[in-house]
Amino acid sequence: MRGYTIFQRVSKAFHDNPSLSKLLVVVTVSGGGLVAYAEANQVNSPQITNVSEVDSKKKKVVVLGTGWAGTSFLRNLSNPSYEVQVVSPRNYFAFTPLLPSVTCGTVEARSIVEPVRNIVRKKNVDVQFCEAECIKIDAKNKKIYCRSNQNNNLNGQEEFVLDYDVLVIGIGANVNTFNTPGVMEHCHFLKEVEDAQKIRRTVIDCFERACLPTVSNEEKKRILHFAIVGGGPTGVEFAAELHDYVNEDLVKLYPGVKDLVKITLLEAGGHILGMFDKRITAFAEQKFQREGIDVKTGSMVIKVSDKEISTKEMKTGEISTIPYGMVLWSTGIGTRPVIKDFMMQVGQANRRALATDEWLRVEGCDNVYALGDCATINQRKVMEDISAIFSKADKDNSGTLTAKEFQEVLADICERYPQVDLYLKSKQMRDIVDLLKESKGDVSKESIELNIEEFKAALSQVDSQMKFLPATAQVAAQQGVYLAKCLNRLEECEKNPEGPLRFRGSGRHRFRPFRYKHLGQFAPLGGEQTAAQLPGDWVSIGKSSQWLWYSVYASKQVSWRNRALVVSDWTRRFIYGRDSSRI
16 A cells, blocks of 8 residues: 555656656565655756766876775775776786685685775765776876777777876886896796786696606606796795695696606795794795705896796806796886886986885875885985974074973974884884983983084984885785875865974974884795784794684685685685686
């Protein structure tokens, strides 16, 4: 009866308003039903003119890239006064820390990707997406030039231009080949999902070719020799994953060639996992040695041919060749061509990555921000602003600083110049008295009075503690969150441009500078053992750390769908083993 009453009201609305006679209203009556007429009437009201006027005033934000930096920015941007245009050659976000697991079938590729449109579709911010590649940035005219990824049979790849008010660059980086001959032609990389899938097919191909009756025993050894160049986290994790894959799954399917498999890890430095604690490095090298993974440290690759790798021993200069069936190149990151061109425009041609200030703004540009692997923060040195710091602290203009005056601005100095905080912690100093004891000897808090030269001497060593942030997903994600929060508050801060009354060396800024908070790092070493290095110099190695790794990586997925798929993949691997089909 209630549904019939609703139908009568809708019919009367159509009869009273002939302009809606062509509008089809579907009413679903279930526990009350849904009425579409009211929404349709609002859309056709004269207020639409005002909506378009509001939209025209929205600031256009263009986001380049859907990696960790770009996706974190999009997920945390909540200010509806922006009109966002995302440009990326891929229409999904990929959880890159699990790419080594994809190479061996521990996790399926689709389990670690989430379409960008799924991520932004429920936001109250207007977000549009274009699957295209940025080929040029024109900061002077605030335009970006793009080329569509979709091939048109008649016109080829389409090109278009986008205007912006704010540009967020988060397009990541290329693999750094160091101009080594043959790397691009013969090596595999592990930066994208497609790379992991290609490696997985190649591993199976190597085993299938080695099983052919026409292949000699010597050739089988070469085909089943897997070389990994680079002893960083990616190279080490892939070596561990491949070792587990071979010894837990493939030996059962290819028993005739199981004794011919060899894995070699080549590292130019003195140790693998050089960015980890020495305890983790030593454990990883010993574990790999016990399990038969050949770790060659101090070996620099100088050439790669279709069947051999040429290496040079760093200590002796001796050159040798290693036959291989598959080689993975994992030796750091390089600059993308579009970033190189942009760096030349803004006077940064001699740098490795885009230089930004502590607020992630590209130096030499207005309203252009750069995040993640394509950029590096150019921290200011204390000694560059030492006079401004002294003047700010000397409130009574006496020409000297008391301990109290210095202590009052020390917190702000540590915020603006994080190397000061690092220096105090490294020297186990608690306050200004401990800092000044190095330059003035035994002093008391009451007797401290510093002139400008003594002040310089006290802070002369702190700039040595400056550190560049690592090119990791953790850094990029935190930068994306930080920038989104800044833009969310932009209108509020424009009403009060001075922002909080915080000391900033050379003036005030409306936002606090970006500060990276290290939450720890993992190094899966195979055999259900993982090394974890967490804040506070806490190191854990073993199966307990492996379960911690499972829980952290599952929780960091961008959707519940991804979490369910990844956990189900791990469960399937425990029960049935890894899949060895070539697809």
